[in-house]
Amino acid sequence: MVIAAEPQFHVLAVDDSLFDRKFIERLLQKASCHVTTVDSGYKALEFLGLREGVEINDPDAVSTSPVIHQEVEVNLIITDYCMPGMTGYDLLKKVKESSACKNIPVVIMSSENVPARISRCLEEGAEEFFLKPVRLADLNKLKPHMMKTKLKNQKLEEIETPSKDESGTAAAVVEPEVNNLTEIGIKILPLQSEVEPKQVHLQVVQKEEQTMSNNKRKSVEEGLSTDRSRPRFEGITTAV
Amino acid sequence: MDAHVAQLQMQYRNYILSLYQQGFLDDQFTELKSLQDDGSPDFVAEVLSLFFDDCVKLVGNMARALDQTGTVDFSQVGANVHQLKGSSSSVGAKRVKGLCINFKELCEAKNYEGCVRCLQQVDIEYKTLKAKLQDMFNLEKQIVQAGGIVPQVDIN
Numbered sequence: 001m002v003i004a005a006e007p008q009f010h011v012l013a014v015d016d017s018l019f020d021r022k023f024i025e026r027l028l029q030k031a032s033c034h035v036t037t038v039d040s041g042y043k044a045l046e047f048l049g050l051r052e053g054v055e056i057n058d059p060d061a062v063s064t065s066p067v068i069h070q071e072v073e074v075n076l077i078i079t080d081y082c083m084p085g086m087t088g089y090d091l092l093k094k095v096k097e098s099s100a101c102k103n104i105p106v107v108i109m110s111s112e113n114v115p116a117r118i119s120r121c122l123e124e125g126a127e128e129f130f131l132k133p134v135r136l137a138d139l140n141k142l143k144p145h146m147m148k149t150k151l152k153n154q155k156l157e158e159i160e161t162p163s164k165d166e167s168g169t170a171a172a173v174v175e176p177e178v179n180n181l182t183e184i185g186i187k188i189l190p191l192q193s194e195v196e197p198k199q200v201h202l203q204v205v206q207k208e209e210q211t212m213s214n215n216k217r218k219s220v221e222e223g224l225s226t227d228r229s230r231p232r233f234e235g236i237t238t239a240v
Numbered sequence: 241m242d243a244h245v246a247q248l249q250m251q252y253r254n255y256i257l258s259l260y261q262q263g264f265l266d267d268q269f270t271e272l273k274s275l276q277d278d279g280s281p282d283f284v285a286e287v288l289s290l291f292f293d294d295c296v297k298l299v300g301n302m303a304r305a306l307d308q309t310g311t312v313d314f315s316q317v318g319a320n321v322h323q324l325k326g327s328s329s330s331v332g333a334k335r336v337k338g339l340c341i342n343f344k345e346l347c348e349a350k351n352y353e354g355c356v357r358c359l360q361q362v363d364i365e366y367k368t369l370k371a372k373l374q375d376m377f378n379l380e381k382q383i384v385q386a387g388g389i390v391p392q393v394d395i396n
Contacts, residue, residue, distance in 0.1 A: 019290045019327045026275050026283055082322075111326040133268055133330040136275070 009146040010034040010072070014044045014079035014091065015109075024078065024109075024134065031139040033076075033146075041079070041086030041094070048074065050098050073153055074104050075146040078130075081110035081117065089121055096125045103152065105145040109134055245388035252379045256393040259376070264369055269332025270395055288373060291331045295366040298324045302359050306352070317355060318347035324362070335365050 011033045013024045021037040028035045038044050045051055049072075077095060079088040086094075088108045095101045108121045111132040118129045127145050130138050259265045276283040298320045305316045325340035339362050346354040380390045 017323065017326070019287070019294055020330070022287060022290060023330055026280060026287075029280070030275050030277075111322070111329065132326060133271075135271055 008032075008034050009075040009143070009150065010036070011076045011078060011146075012044060012047060012074045013037045014039075014041060014077065014083070014088070016040060016080065016083045020080060020132070027134060027136055027139055028078075030136055031143075033139075036074075041083060041088070041091035044077065044079065044091055045094060047072070048077075048095070048098075048101050048104075050094065050101060073150075074101075075149050076105050076107065076142060078107045078109060078142075081108050081121070082112075089117075089124065092121060092124050092126055103149055105142070105149065107142060107145075242387060245383060245386045248379065248383045248386055249388060249391050252376075252383060253391060253393050255376060255379060257395070259372060260395050263334050264372055266332045266334040266337075267395065268330065272330075272332060285377065287331060291327050291333070292366065292370050294327050295324065295336075295362075295370075299359065299363050299366070302355075306356055306359060312350075312352060312355075314347045314350045314355070318344060321347060328366075333366070333369055336362065336369065339365055 009032070011028050013021065013028065013035055015021045015024060015037070016039050018039075021039065025035045025037050036047065038047060077091075079091050081088040088110075092106050092108065095104060095106055102125075105127040106125065107128045107130060108126045109130045109132050110117065113131055121129050128138075128141065260269075272284055272287060301320045302317050305313055305320070321340050321343045325337060325344065328336040328340060339358060343355065343358040343362065346358055383390050
């Protein structure tokens with residue numbers, strides 16, 4: 001498999017205002033992300049291969065979206081809250097309800113500071129809630145969230161390719177990686193509980209991760225990006 | 241360095257500083273400038289252009305909404321104010337944003353005269369800002385044409 005030199009995060013940005021789309025697009029590009037912008041929640045769902053909650057692999061679905069959408073990896077969805085028709089909150093719910101997309105981190109943006117709104121979004125599974133105008137510093141907080149899905153997708157690809165070891169071991173590769181990210185203060189709630197029994201297989205990975213987790217977030221990301229994980233994990237699976 | 245360029249650069253610096261000091265711009269504008277780079281050299285100009293287009297559109301909407309002899313739909317006016325507040329906030333148009341905050345309260349209070357007056361102020365304010373920023377861009381052009389580089393102005 002081809003390993004990219006730099007992690008290219010792909011962000012789907014949703015906002016009904018042209019102005020805001022232009023703004024968030026530039027911000028994301030400046031944060032070194034690939035950006036796709038759409039002007040509504042409906043278009044976002046279409047792009048993700050979900051249409052009105054219907055998944056693309058539903059045989060009864062009449063979808064005009066080409067199958068290619070399934071292969072487009074989205075590492076983050078950032079959406080405005082106030083949009084006509086489908087709000088950012090509605091979009092968040094649809095994404096979290098979909099088995100294909102529920103692991104994609106979702107971030108909500110709003111120009112209004114309404115605590116009830118913020119907590120509702122966070123409870124529904126939004127990773128962050130940003131007040132507009134969003135700043136570059138805010139986006140840098142998102143890299144660990146995006147890295148999580150990126151690495152997870154990589155490992156899932158690896159599991160799919162025939163490996164010498166039982167899939168149990170390969171699957172175990174996923175959890176501790178994520179668990180160690182929690183040491184830098186990122187909430188990875190669902191996965192923590194599954195980690196314990198499998199950690200013992202991957203001491204080498206953990207040791208490397210430990211040193212990295214002591215660094216600031218920014219350098220973690222740099223560390224991970226230059227030191228591309230794939231070869232390391234291949235080494236781990238064979239070593240076990 | 242060319243004396244002419246140096247003079248233009250100083251003029252530019254002073255002009256930018258005055259825009260901040262007089263409250264036309266705030267540090268969101270600084271943030272905006274920091275997003276411009278060689279890959280996106282016209283970003284600020286593009287975004288400002290979109291902003292001013294928005295101003296024209298939204299002010300028009302609000303004028304129409306307030307012109308309803310009979311019942312004025314204040315929520316409609318408010319929705320437009322909300323949008324304008326958002327975009328002015330994102331470009332660092334400090335005075336326009338400040339007016340929008342007042343405007344919002346006037347809409348909520350359904351204060352017709354207050355809204356009409358505020359709209360007039362918004363109209364004047366965004367046009368004033370537009371002229372000032374045009375002057376700023378002109379200075380930048382002059383500097384470049386004279387062979388110089390547009391300086392980064394440190395607001396602090």
